[in-house]
Amino acid sequence: KNEVEQSPQNLTAQEGEFITINCSYSVGISALHWLQQHPGGGIVSLFMLSSGKKKHGRLIATINIQEKHSSLHITASHPRDSAVYICAVEEVGSRLTFGEGTQLTVNP
């Protein structure tokens, strides 16, 4: 069993839809990261969370430390949001453990 589990693995949505990607983890963490990976490999760090909720534009990330669960929400999705979204947890020793990623495709 992976230490970090993401769901769904693949997600196709229509432009404008509200999107949720989930991440569950089994280890003790100091922080959780949401990353966006574009075709070709470029990675952008979206959020780093240790508690509560963060919002940036149309993106919202939440974390429940007790339940070891985080969600990434995209409101009013757009085709340019199409990318792989990766959840990563930060453990002691600054080591990141990554989920397998969620491939999001937003159709116009």
Place this chain on the structure above:
Amino acid sequence: EAGVTQSPTHLIKTRGQQATLRCSPISGHTSVYWYQQALGLGLQFLLWYDEGEERNRGNFPPRFSGRQFPNYSSELNVNALELEDSALYLCASSTGQEPKVYEQYFGPGTRLTVT
């Protein structure tokens, strides 16, 4: 502010050769991390350097090694290349300040192809 840079962008080697990948962190960042993303697999942690020292290492064989220079840039060396070493290698940097939580900023990656 310039981001994390990596070179080369692409690297093609044959089995048994050595590959050297380079990473320059964001100015002011002292920690450099190396990750491997093989095709179809998630990111795997390789190495963490901070202040010139190796702080942590992932589950990779010893032919994966690296170093960090006084200017905090870093090299990843892969010896005796194998076909399965073909992957995207990502470098990230951070301020490395502990015990505070911090962000890792990723570079664009080096795509290594072993033939």
